[in-house]
């Protein structure tokens with residue numbers, strides 16, 4: 178009887194340990210399932226405020242997930258309550274694996290159509306004439322959600338504007354894009370629609 182109880186307690190103990198270890202361990206499938214609930218199973222989002230990440234540059238995705246982890250602590254940073262929460266729960270290996278997965282998916286054109294011919298401005302100079310950039314540190318914008326893009330531009334401007342905005346939970350810093358966002362005038366809106374309408378090869 179006593180050995181049986183001991184065995185049972187031992188097994189229970191193992192289960193508790195296993196549950197605790199599981200919660201801390203990076204869980205491949207679970208992590209991706211959580212991401213998919215917002216970003217879609219292949220990184221094509223159906224929500225206007227959630228970015229598409231399918232086919233995005235691997236280096237850019239890694240950089241963003243790191244920015245979300247560090248927020249204001251170092252260099253470039255990015256503040257968003259949801260993504261800050263997720264990113265601090267990911268280790269370097271999770272970030273690498275998940276970024277590889279989404280970079281390998283195929284991006285989709287957005288919902289808008291564009292009949293104005295090819296756009297040629299400061300935005301396309303960096304992000305590519307059709308929203309596919311050659312520099313892996315500059316994100317592809319082809320097919321990206323319009324609202325999301327405009328919100329990011331506001332976030333870059335927020336950061337430009339000072340510490341007073343730091344509790345807005347919507348700020349982002351980057352030297353190159355910060356400068357571009359500070360001087361957008363009409364180009365940002367126009368370009369967001371243009372990029373959304375572009376397809377992916």
Ligand code: HEC
Pocket residue numbers: 208209211212213214215216226227228229230238241242255256257259260263275316328
């Ligand atoms: C509850 C919804 C939600 C979940 C779950 C979620 N995200 Fe996000 N994600 C967002 C939103 C909203 C943004 C835009 C944040 C902003 O405005 O800065 C975002 C931004 C991102 C970006 C930046 C994309 C870009 O173009 O710069 C990456 C990368 C990303 N998420 C990856 C992930 C990964 C990986 C997971 C799973 C571990 C995940 N997300 C889970 C909502 C979510």
Ligand code: HEC
Pocket residue numbers: 228240253299300301302303304314315316318325326327329330350351353354357358361364365366368369
């Ligand atoms: C000098 C190069 C440069 C120019 C010009 C530029 N960008 Fe960017 N842009 C970047 C870089 C670099 C990033 C990524 C910043 C980071 O790592 O956080 C970025 C990020 C973005 C993002 C966020 C994308 C995402 O997935 O989160 C949007 C939207 C954007 N740019 C739109 C524009 C628009 C619209 C214009 C024109 C008004 C423009 N950019 C001009 C370099 C540039």
